Amino acid sequence: MKDFAVVGSGVGGSSIAALLNAKGYDVALFEKEPYLGGCSSTFIHKGYKYNSGATTLAGYAEGYIVKEIFDAIGFTPKLIQTDPSIVIIQNDKITPRYKNFEQFFAVVTINYPHTKNKEFWELVYTINKEFYDVKNYYYSNQNIFKKLKSLLSFVPLTLKFQKYLKVNAHSYIQKLFGNISKDYLQFLESQILIVAQASMKEINFLTAILALGYTFNENHYVIGGFGALFDDLTQNINAIHRNSEITKIVQQKDFFELYTKDEIFKAKKVILNTTVYDSANLFPQMNIKKYYKKYEKLNNYQSSFMVYMTIKSNKEFSHHYQIIQNKVIKNTLSQALFVSFSDENDTKIVPKGCYSITASIHTDSRFWENEATYKMQKKELEATLQNIILEKLSIDKGEIIEIFSATSKTFQNYINRSQLGGNAITMKNFLPFLPANDTPIKNLYNVGDTVYAAQGWPGVMLGVKNLKRLLGV
Ligand SMILES: Cc1cc2nc3c(=O)[nH]c(=O)nc-3n(C[C@H](O)[C@H](O)[C@H](O)COP(=O)(O)OP(=O)(O)OC[C@H]3O[C@@H](n4cnc5c(N)ncnc54)[C@H](O)[C@@H]3O)c2cc1C
The missing domain is CATH 3.50.50.60 (FAD/NAD(P)-binding domain)
Structure with a gap:
């Protein structure tokens, strides 16, 4: 037993x-x-390895939660620090999310000029540093008494951030900026969606701040793919x-x-x-x-559509890109695509000179239920995303060794879940x-x-x- x-x-x-x-x-x-590893696993397809979903490791730094748990286990993962943690491409604007505030701010304020920029981004930066200092809260659902007692442990956190907890992110941002361009709002919205898994209209301002500010903390690339980390762990x-x-x-x-x-x-x-x-x-x-x-x-049926690629290329790529389009892509819930590349020196995941690419976009699992149209829909979306990736990241079609895609149905078949991104x-x-x-x-x-x-x-x-x-x- x-x-x-x-x-x-x-x-x-x-x-x-x-x-x-x-x-x-x-x-x-x-x-x-x-x-x-589930959503954070690495799988092999025709001899090539791919991260199935997750590609970035946030929270592995002194005082942060992932390191705290790994330390308690006595485990040290094999990582490379990623900086910038994402490069955001929106039309002709390229905005690397550098860890260093000044370095990031210099770019954002050129790409998205606004008189409120300093106030806003300083707030994001400061709250992100302060949030992780509050630690002693916990949550129980064993019975009503234990639940109420556990909720009391959130009082210090709630009091400290009540100003941002009570307000809706979309309203707060609109009010703070006053007049904000559609592009700038979309720039913020797309980044919030990939971290918070919800739109600005659905979340409080504190959640939005944490989603926008994680790039000011250390972020890591996992050598050999996330699967290697699970095997070691x-x-x-x-x-x-x-x-x-x-x-x-x-x-x-x-x-x-x-x-x-x-x-x-x-x-x-x-x-x-x-x-x-x-x-x-x-x-x-x-x-x-x-x-x-x-x-x-x-269950909100939120899910992901994935494109996996191996390319042979002598170009240099960042680890992660977010490509923001001007309208929501058909059969998805988003106008932004997240594209991750293996590190150019990581021969544990692909041979030298090649890159393993995992790209994802939000979709609704119910879009993929019609068996009669499934194959056609999948092919069409794969082609659309492939074109965007090739165009925006200057990859030639001839550099592709293999490309294939996955839907909510694929995740259901493999890991027993079609809703992805959690609660x-x-x-x-x-x-x-x-x-x-x-x-x-x-x-x-x-x-x-x-x-x-x-x-x-x-x-x-x-x-x-x-x-x-x-x-x-
Ligand atoms: C496309 C995508 C990109 C993401 N990118 C990132 C990222 O870059 N960084 C990040 O931090 N997070 C990211 N996430 C979120 C992150 O991957 C997940 O929140 C996290 O991996 C979920 O972990 P989990 O513990 O809920 O387990 P899950 O990933 O849900 O794994 C559950 C496991 O249980 C197994 N299982 C299910 N039923 C049974 C059963 N009956 N018997 C035995 N085994 C069973 C499954 O096969 C699976 O392996 C991403 C998610 C997706 C979908």
Whole structure:
């Protein structure tokens, strides 16, 4: 009997499994796929490696959450610092998001001149530094008393930033700038969307500030692809079951039974890294089913359309670009495309002289449900995005070695989820209404981007830290 069974090896599952293992607990980690990492994994296609979704690691710096958890595990990842962390291309404007404030400000103020620029960007910079100094909050959902007590722990954070928490980001930005050009607003909106996973109109100003300001903190490129990081992170766990989908979990008196196609495993405690929307399907017991079912309404169907490419080129590229178009691209939810390149010296992911490219754009998973039009739609969007990438980044068609794409359906087939980007904390979805890392069911826990705290490495790692506290380890 294991102390813990962790179902799913995404950021949350792998990190908490490695942490518990480092603390001496007997842990089994189950992953449906051969690759660890879920949305942050690396896969091989026709001999070439690709990051499946995530490409940037934020929050790995002294005093920041990812480093705090990796340090607690005793793990040091193999990274390269990325600066600028993104280069934003909008028509003829190229804006690198440098870590250094002055360096970034000099460019933004030429590309998007405005009298309020200094006030606005200084606010973004300062709040980003101050936010991470507040640390002792946590969130529990075990019962109403524990929930209320945990919510009290947010009081210092709320008091400190109440001015920005209470207001809508879109209104605040409009009011602060007064007259702001459509292009400048889109420049801000596109960056907010990739971090907050929600539009300015849906979020408070504090979330927008954090989304706009993460580039002032250290950001990293992972050598060998994110998959390599997961293999290293979990290397000391003895029981990693790859290609092992958990199809059913039955709660017994003091333990759980976990079923795969061929075997039954037992564990005292279970941590689910599956999405909160899909977890009900795993349980035959009505009380557990009911608990997860009430969160199905949080599914906003937001997803990603991906283009993967290997190119052979002697040009130099930054690690990450955001290309902003003038209108929303058909079959997507966005006018901005995020394009990541492997490092030119990273021969662990591609041969020298080649680049592995992962490009993504927001879409709605329901756009991809019609089987009759699916193939045509996919081909059409792949071609549109390919043309944009080639044109804006000056890549010749002849430099492409291979190109293919993926939709919400592809993610569903591989990692059991079509909603991607997790659960954004919005004006409507606020803490008391969101699932936490614990549940009212004894010894059953959650981790990942659809439960507290939110999506992306820093968000999921805040959840890992929360879970660590709730487990008392
Ligand atoms: C296109 C895209 C780009 C992104 N870019 C970034 C970025 O650059 N930086 C960043 O910080 N974040 C980024 N994100 C967000 C980030 O990738 C996710 O928030 C994070 O990886 C989610 O981690 P998770 O813990 O929720 O696990 P998930 O990624 O959801 O992984 C869950 C795992 O569980 C497995 N699983 C599911 N069901 C079962 C089962 N029944 N049995 C066994 N295993 C199961 C799945 O196969 C999967 O491996 C991006 C996301 C996407 C989609």
